[in-house]
Amino acid sequence: MSRAPFKADPTSPTPIFLQIVDQVKLRVATGELKPGDSLMTVRELAEACAVNPNTIARAYRELEKDGVLTLIQGSGSFISFGSKPSARTVRRVEGLLQSPAVEARLAGLDGRQFAGLARKSFAQTQRLEKRKLAG
Amino acid sequence: MPDNPPGPVAALEQVTVTVPNKGHPKNILTEVSFSIEPGTIYALLGRNGAGKTTAIHVLLGLLNPTSGQSFAFGRASSELGRDAFRRIGYMPEGHPMDPAFSIRHAARLHRPLYPSWDDAFFSDCLKSFSLREDARPAQLSRGERALAALALCVSARPDFLILDDPTLGLDQIARNLVFGVVLRELADRGCSILLTTHDIFSVAKLADRVGVLRDGSVILDEPLSDILGAVRKYVIPFPARAADIPRIPGVLRAIQSENEWRVVAYCDRAERRLMEYPGVSVHKMNLEELFIAMVEPG
Numbered sequence: 001m002s003r004a005p006f007k008a009d010p011t012s013p014t015p016i017f018l019q020i021v022d023q024v025k026l027r028v029a030t031g032e033l034k035p036g037d038s039l040m041t042v043r044e045l046a047e048a049c050a051v052n053p054n055t056i057a058r059a060y061r062e063l064e065k066d067g068v069l070t071l072i073q074g075s076g077s078f079i080s081f082g083s084k085p086s087a088r089t090v091r092r093v094e095g096l097l098q099s100p101a102v103e104a105r106l107a108g109l110d111g112r113q114f115a116g117l118a119r120k121s122f123a124q125t126q127r128l129e130k131r132k133l134a135g
Numbered sequence: 136m137p138d139n140p141p142g143p144v145a146a147l148e149q150v151t152v153t154v155p156n157k158g159h160p161k162n163i164l165t166e167v168s169f170s171i172e173p174g175t176i177y178a179l180l181g182r183n184g185a186g187k188t189t190a191i192h193v194l195l196g197l198l199n200p201t202s203g204q205s206f207a208f209g210r211a212s213s214e215l216g217r218d219a220f221r222r223i224g225y226m227p228e229g230h231p232m233d234p235a236f237s238i239r240h241a242a243r244l245h246r247p248l249y250p251s252w253d254d255a256f257f258s259d260c261l262k263s264f265s266l267r268e269d270a271r272p273a274q275l276s277r278g279e280r281a282l283a284a285l286a287l288c289v290s291a292r293p294d295f296l297i298l299d300d301p302t303l304g305l306d307q308i309a310r311n312l313v314f315g316v317v318l319r320e321l322a323d324r325g326c327s328i329l330l331t332t333h334d335i336f337s338v339a340k341l342a343d344r345v346g347v348l349r350d351g352s353v354i355l356d357e358p359l360s361d362i363l364g365a366v367r368k369y370v371i372p373f374p375a376r377a378a379d380i381p382r383i384p385g386v387l388r389a390i391q392s393e394n395e396w397r398v399v400a401y402c403d404r405a406e407r408r409l410m411e412y413p414g415v416s417v418h419k420m421n422l423e424e425l426f427i428a429m430v431e432p433g
Contacts, residue, residue, distance in 0.1 A: 010339030013419035015360045043322055050315065051340045052176060053322045058360055 008049040016051055020059035021066075028068060028079055029125050035081040039069070066092075142209070144295050144327040146170035150193055150203035152186075152351075163189045164351045166203065171295075171344075174325040176317070178338040178359075181348035182430050187331040188228055190348070191299055194329070195225060207295070221249055224293030228300045230284040232272040238283050239268040242290070249291035257290035264312060278309030285316055296320060296328045302337070310334065314341060339422040349430050355387065359422070368418040368428055369398040369409045383408050390433035399428045 006023045008016045027033040039045070042060060046053035060077055063069035066089050070080045097118070104114040152164040164186045171177040181187050192198040193205045196212035205212035208219050232241065238261065246252045261268060264282040272280055281301060288296065298317070302310040314337050320326040332338060338345065338359075345362065347355040355362070366387065371380070372395045380396055381389040385404025390397045399420075400409060409415060420428065 008340055010336040011421050011423070013363055013421045013424075015363045016340065017360050018364070046318065046322060049340075050311070050318065052318065052343060054175060054343050055340075055360065 005048045006045065008051045016049075017055050017059040017062065020045075020049075020056065021062050024059075024063055025066075025068060033079050035079050037079045039077045039079070041076060143170035143206075144173050145194055145207040145329070146205070147190060147194060148204045148206075150190070150200045150205055152189055152193065152198065153201040162351050164193070164200070167348070167351070167353050168203075169346045169353060169356050171327050171329050173327050174321065175343035176321060176328040176330060176341050177344045177346065178342035179329065179331045179346045179348065180333075180335070180338065180426055181331075185348040185430075186351040187348055188299055189351075191225075191297055191329070191331070195223070195297070221251070221291070222294040224288040224291055224296045226284055226288045226296075226298045226301055229303065230277075230281040230301075232280055232284060234272045237269050237271050238266060238286075241283075241287055242268075245287055245291060251292040253290055253292050256292070257286060260286035260290060260316075278305045281305055282309060282312060285313055289316060289320055292324070294326060296326055298328065298330045298332075300331050300333070302332060302334055310337065317341065335423040335426050345422075347426065347429050354429055362425070363420070363422065365401055365403065366399060366420070366425060367402045367406070368420050368424070369396075369400060369406075370416045370418065371396040371398065371409070371412045372414045380409075388429055390431065392433070397428065397433075399425070 006020050008019060010016070012019060014022070024033065024039070033039075039060075040048065042053050042056045046056045049056070060069060060071065063077075064071055067080055070078050072078065100118075101114060104117070109117075146169070148168050150164050150167045151162060153160045153162050167186070167190060169177065169179070169190075179187050179190065189198065193200050194207060194212055196205070196207075196215045199213055207215055208222065210216075210219060236244065242254075242257055246254070258268075261283075264279070264286065266275075266279060266283055266286070270279070270283075272283075275283060281303075285298075285301060288298075296317070301313050301317075305313065317328060317330065318341065321328060330338075330341070342359045345355065345357060345359050346353055357365070380386065380398060383400070383405050385401040385406075386398055386409075387401070388399040398405075398409060400406070402417075406417075410417075418424075
């Protein structure tokens, strides 16, 4: 597997299972991981990160619930083919947007300006994807 | 695999240990409850003297509690027989090894006690730790003694490992070797593990569940993956109605210093009320910050 392994940072306030979830999602968002790509087995990744395999299993279950991963008994875990985002995922994104929205309001931005900034960061993830493909 | 009754591998239920103390009986443990589920790692944390080792002694039946109950493999700890002890690997604090015996000799003494003893595994362990079989404890560094003790412990292929501060005084390399073995015992064989340590960041990578003891009481007992997201620290400067704070539902700890309250609380239950205090700030914590906030004096 040529890809850089995922990182587990025990000094972060983010639980390690969520760190793994976030890294997988980022790689899917930037195109580094593509539909049909396989992930390491729970065991392999647990060993690579030196973390409890139950923690990795939890991360994979969360990713499956979010529709990012498909677990196939006996074959492994694969990045899902572009399904519609689940209600759960949409709720999560909504939750994540809350604190930037508060910041924007405190900074005196209006809704249109905030939406503009959100569009810009969204476009940046696509540029990241293109750069990855070109490199 | 021997039969396992359903439920936890081991548990303490409302265990209190009282010792006579010049006419003023003192509780070493007060109504302590926690349990270790099969195939998981339970990390028991606490400052020195918090009662971690005493809890292990109760669990193993080495010490009878003043009140409360303790179980392992579905049997009362005080009635654990040879069949149960064959399935338990216990590494006491300080990695004691008999100075008279070489590692090889110690292994020869262990082997007949454990039907599941695995010679090949033992040799592999020593090789991966770069330990020579003919070395005696006096010739070993502290780290090497710990690794030798661990090799003896896991080569009996226990179902339940109890490691009391296994990395005490070890350098980072030896610590990684110890925790690497712990993870492999879980991953390869589904071994259940009770671990005490002061190495909080290793716990953040290893544990399924974390218990915190303070002055003999369990003040936190939660799945590690949930606790970091569920608990926050709130700092309230110059509070007006200070006395209310510790009584707010969901508050785990509230410490008053000269000019502020430092509060650890479940955010879903307590945050709304805590945010009403003027000047309050909210902080996410990593496991070490949470541990310190829970056990710091005050």
